[in-house]
Amino acid sequence: MKKFAVFGNPVAHSVSPTIHQMFARSCGEDIDYIKIEAPLDGFAKAIADFFEDKDAVGCNVTVPFKQQAYALATQLNQEARAAQAVNTLYKHPEGKLHGYNTDGIGLVADLLAHGAQLKGQKVLLIGAGGAARGVIHPLLAAGVSTLVITNRTQERAQEIVDSFQQEQLVSLTNQKLDKFTPDIIINSTSASLNQQLPSIQNVKFEQCQIAYDMVYGKAPTIFMEHAKQQGSSLALDGLGMLVEQAAAAFTIWTEKKPETRPVVTALREAL
Ligand code: ATR
Incomplete structure (x- = not known):
């Protein structure tokens, strides 16, 4: 099964797993998506450990690690370069870590x-x-x-x-x-x-x-x-921005475009 995660500190509050599981269901994908609270001084190692797994495809990155993720990525999209911050990492099949900013x-x-x-x-x-x-x-x-x-x-x-x-x-x-x-x-x-x-x-x-x-x-x-x-x-x-930035990440990882509005509605109801 394809594996994904969100890295942050703290990260317990993150709704990214919920969002991506809803996307996956609507696109007919079966995914594993977990939260990882990396130590403040241990982000690079936590990322390396995660991508050791051959099933690990990509991850989201949130506060306070977006600048460190930018430094780790070997290829960057234009938005990430401009922002000097990365919220989405994708491990290219050739092994390089690509960094994106989808915010x-x-x-x-x-x-x-x-x-x-x-x-x-x-x-x-x-x-x-x-x-x-x-x-x-x-x-x-x-x-x-x-x-x-x-x-x-x-x-x-x-x-x-x-x-x-x-x-x-x-x-x-x-x-x-x-x-x-x-x-x-x-x-x-x-x-x-x-x-x-x-x-x-x-x-x-x-x-x-x-x-x-x-x-x-x-x-x-x-x-x-x-x-x-x-x-x-x-x-x-x-x-809505939270859900749409997640959708852009999901598309980078899977090449599928999930429906976003039902996810916004579901999250709103659960607030
Ligand atoms: P983030 O990555 O979330 O943008 P940041 O880099 O710390 O966080 O920036 C926070 C922004 O919110 C800054 O523009 C900050 O203004 P300063 O540059 O003057 O610090 C702004 N900000 C935070 N609290 C504010 C407040 N009470 N009134 C006005 N601006 C505020």
């Missing part, structure tokens, strides 16, 4: 599933950490006309802009955001995890069709509530 692909797929027209749209991305880096390339590839990054620590936003060198990508401080009317606003900060709102007093939500929080939970996040109050037509959390 941004997942975000774009979820936005499209909710009717977003990304081509020609103005997008505001709040936050400049690893989560933000992972989604920039797929958003630009989807044809957005402007991608503005803003962050509490503005230098980090500017560093990203400098490293990508794309004319559609600019950084703005919170003070300058009152002149920008985004069509889509994405919160990539970890603030929602602590029930906090990033400082976005000047962000204009009036023309916003979709406000997207990458975090998800049982109740709408504080950012989603704020966005609706300020005039955003729709506010979404990151559950």
Whole structure:
């Protein structure tokens, strides 16, 4: 049986095994998918041990190991190179470890599933950490006309802009955001995890069709509530992105495209 795993620390909370088992069932695959809590100083060894097994095909990687997974991979897709982080590893039949970042692909797929027209749209991305880096390339590839990054620590936003060198990508401080009317606003900060709102007093939500929080939970996040109050037509959390990034990984491993929406519904009901 093909073997898969998710590596993290902690990892007990991960719903990846549930998601991938649902994908496998819907695609007629029989898979083994486990959670592996690698020691903080033992990720490379844990990965090597896992792939010793000839049935091991691939794994997902979550916090705090995405940068280490990037360093371990011998081949990288464009998104992983841009993000300098890997969330999916695939052991090629020839033995090389291929690294992918499917987070941004997942975000774009979820936005499209909710009717977003990304081509020609103005997008505001709040936050400049690893989560933000992972989604920039797929958003630009989807044809957005402007991608503005803003962050509490503005230098980090500017560093990203400098490293990508794309004319559609600019950084703005919170003070300058009152002149920008985004069509889509994405919160990539970890603030929602602590029930906090990033400082976005000047962000204009009036023309916003979709406000997207990458975090998800049982109740709408504080950012989603704020966005609706300020005039955003729709506010979404990151559950769909989680499922879509997993689907992209599943396709890399099996070449099969699983149905995602029933999985989102099932996970939502179980929250
Ligand atoms: P991740 O990999 O999840 O993106 P990270 O690299 O630690 O994690 O980045 C977290 C992001 O959330 C950063 O943009 C951080 O802002 P700073 O660069 O100024 O630290 C942002 N963030 C976290 N808590 C925040 C808060 N309370 N208000 C505003 N931004 C916050």
